[in-house]
Amino acid sequence: MxxxxxxxxxxxxxxxxxxxxxxxxxxxxxxxxxxxxxxxxxxxxxxxxxxxxxxxxxxKEEDIPQSIINNYDNSSGSYFPHINNNYSIPEFILKNMEDYINLLKNQIEELKEEIRSLKS
Missing domain, CATH: 1.10.260.40 (lambda repressor-like DNA-binding domains)
Structure with missing residues (x-):
């Protein structure tokens, strides 16, 4: 952090x-x-x-790790509820995540509009 x-x-x-x-x-x-x-x-x-x-x-700022849990075996795509793989998410990603999500939503809408215009 x-x-x-x-x-x-x-x-x-x-x-x-x-x-x-x-x-x-x-x-x-x-x-x-x-x-x-x-x-x-x-x-x-x-x-x-x-x-x-x-x-x-x-x-001083305490280290408060933000984490996600990945319960998938990446080699086979299988789901294992008893296995928890914790990954730290860098703070700069957390701070910018909302902006990034909005950017992706806008890009999706632009692509949908492009598809609509190609169909017509």
Whole structure:
């Protein structure tokens, strides 16, 4: 999960590179923490808050994984209700899902109209 509160606070004072130096890590390691690819430890949250002259509560966002359950065996197409394969859905997809669904609906309507015009 992207750490938007942390990013906003950090951008007011530092670049990713300078924040990484303060935390004694590479810019890449720091960036992966902001993106939510690497879990931020409690100690790191404390050090970030201190560097940003704020509180942990003001910058910390908990990782709340959004997931879907796939109960299909993709090799055979069979349904197995007793098997749960959980997949994390990246937050950027969740945020843009409604826009994407509306885009697809519009494209479907355009295709239906095109088919109607070909039939007439």
């Amino acid at each position: 992207i750490k938007n509160k942390l990013i906003k606070a950090r951008k007011e004072k530092y670049t990713q590179e300078s924040m990484a130096k303060i935390l004694h890590m590479t810019q890449s390691q720091y960036q992966r923490r902001e993106k939510g690819e690497i879990k931020i430890s409690d100690d790191e949250w404390e050090r970030m808050a201190k560097a940003l002259d704020t509180t942990v509560d003001d910058i």
